[in-house]
Amino acid sequence: MTISDSQNTTQLQFKLTQKLGELDSVAKKEIQSNFVKNDFIDISNEGKYDKNDYQRVLDKFKSSDSEIRTHEQAHAASGHTTTPISYKYQTGPDGNLYAVGGEVRLDTSIPSDPKAAAFKLSQIQESATAPSALSSADAQISIQANLNKMLLLSKGEENAS
Structure with a gap:
């Protein structure tokens, strides 16, 4: 192997390293541009939902919460339970938690x-x-x-x- 061969190999490795760096930079820019394009949520237009729909959904959450609590309390009233009432909750459109399920363990x-x-x-x-x-x-x-x-x-x- 001669000196010119080693210089050519070194130059070739240097150019390959540069190209890999450029490709990596392009890939990062592409990922960032896709992220910006795909992860945008437009919340500027508040008039997209109907206030009646909002109230109907909220009323349904409140009604379901009341029914579930009454149902589970009827079980617990027997006094033959081993644990307190356990509720499963979901956040309503107003940000409050509403019972959507529950259970009472009987002895x-x-x-x-x-x-x-x-x-x-x-x-x-x-x-x-x-x-x-x-x-x-x-x-x-x-x-x-x-x-x-x-x-x-x-x-x-x-x-x-």
Whole structure:
């Protein structure tokens, strides 16, 4: 290898490094220009929504919040809960939080005494069906408690005979 070959190699490497730097610079500019173009939200025109729609949505949030709170409080009123009421919230159009779901954990432990167990299953069923409008989970709990109570009673009849 001669001196001119090493100079040519060095010059070639230098030019490649320059081109890579230029390409990197172009790529960064392209990313920035795409970011600016794609991530712009026009909020200058406030008249794009109808005030009646805003009020309708807000009323729906308030109504749903009230129904959910009443529903969960009806469950909790039975006194057979293991935890306080837990609500799921969503932010409404006015920035306030509104309940959009909730749950109450019932004490589902069953005593070993058949009469006490039947009484406890009746209480669970009553707690699940306490609200006037049942959710699918409420109905499922009530059905399961009723089935368990019937199973318990049928076992008691078998043992008596």
